[in-house]
Amino acid sequence: INRIGSGEVDYRLNINRNDEFGELSTSINSMANNIEEMLEAKRQLLLSISHELRTPITRAKLALSLIDDAFVKESALEDMDEMEALIHELLEAERLRENHSPLELENSNINELIEQLQHHYFKNKNLILKLEKQLPNIAIDETRISLAIKNLIKNAITASSTNDGQVIVRTSYDKTHINIDVSDSGVGIDEKHIPHLTEPFYRTDSSRQRKTGGVGIGLYLIQAVVDAHHGKLIIDSQLGKGTTITIHLPYQTHAKHSKVS
Ligand SMILES: Nc1ncnc2c1ncn2[C@@H]1O[C@H](COP(=O)(O)OP(=O)(O)OP(=O)(O)O)[C@@H](O)[C@H]1O
Ligand SMILES: [Mg+2]
Incomplete structure (x- = not known):
């Protein structure tokens, strides 16, 4: 039960x-x-x-x-x-x-995807990359993973807009996984919201909706992309201090989809 x-x-x-x-x-x-x-x-x-x-x-x-x-x-x-x-x-x-559109897996270097994202969308933003030089390649759907990382960076920039803080994207790896962390020292998230953030249209403060421009689809999409890669999304945040969101991806991703909601 x-x-x-x-x-x-x-x-x-x-x-x-x-x-x-x-x-x-x-x-x-x-x-x-x-x-x-x-x-x-x-x-x-x-x-x-x-x-x-x-x-x-x-x-x-x-x-x-x-x-x-x-x-x-x-x-x-x-x-x-x-x-x-x-x-x-x-x-x-x-x-x-x-699973209507299966993943298109390609052996990819995630550092390169992140550098491309910075170049295309975040050139004039306070975005710092701390990329692991030895990062192994991994089989991922590049378009989807890029979309997920882009959404994380967008959220981090929005959260830091009040104090102009830095957003840091970091990559690392171990024997089984690759990690992509997106950290900010922005407004942070109240603990009570964290379990709900990946629900569609969930926002912590609806009155700010117009100001920050979002509708609450970003993290829902990110979670779907991460699930389809059999990975994990880890949200670590402290109100007023900042947020780190990690995408944790296993090397062995199968195009097969596991049904998680
Ligand atoms: N880095 C962060 N710091 C503080 N709050 C965050 C952060 N990332 C997400 N949130 C909170 O989680 C909510 C949901 O995020 P999500 O990306 O799903 O939607 P959104 O950014 O509001 O809209 P959309 O992504 O659809 O444009 C946000 O409205 C915000 O309140
Ligand atoms: Mg968003």
Whole structure:
């Protein structure tokens, strides 16, 4: 029962008795079935909505391009682009979870991916790279891992925007894993939020939504990417001090997907 309660909703009790205990375990199992179906329905809904939203956005962008007012046009197009990016990330996350798009594994040097990210997106940011020179290559889906690291760096920069702190990306390895740490000395995260951060649309402070620009999809996507690589995401944070989020990747990644939610 503890295992089901702590989120392992595909676990079932195996008690074959003809008494109250037997009845109780049957009820708990059927409750777990219902919860599992509900979670699946939620995922399907998210997938369908995201998918259906793409066509109207494309149409709206086309219509916008015919408008003369440059200012209106520009700000509306920016909003549309943001929506498009969001839908792309939602679809990515759901497809990875459903194994609709398997990983495209390539033997890669993660340091190089991080350097490319810095070059393309974070040139003028206070971003320090501390990359392990001997880092072995690893079989990963480069596009997805880059997207995950990029989202971690974006979050760290947002969290440090009030004190202009440094963001440090560090790589390291041991016999079985490669670690990518993204650290900031920004606002930090209250302990009570940490278990929920990888839920879709979860944000610690919704009133700041517009100011920091996000909707709460980043960590959900990162977790989906990490799960698909059979890795772990470790969030370590102290309110007011800063945050370190680590992607822990095993060398042996299989394209096969394990169903975790
Ligand atoms: N490095 C960090 N420091 C402090 N808070 C963080 C950090 N990373 C994430 N958070 C908190 O976790 C929440 C969820 O992060 P997530 O990346 O999923 O969404 P977002 O950044 O708000 O929006 P999006 O990534 O979709 O643009 C953030 O709103 C923020 O409150
Ligand atoms: Mg984010």
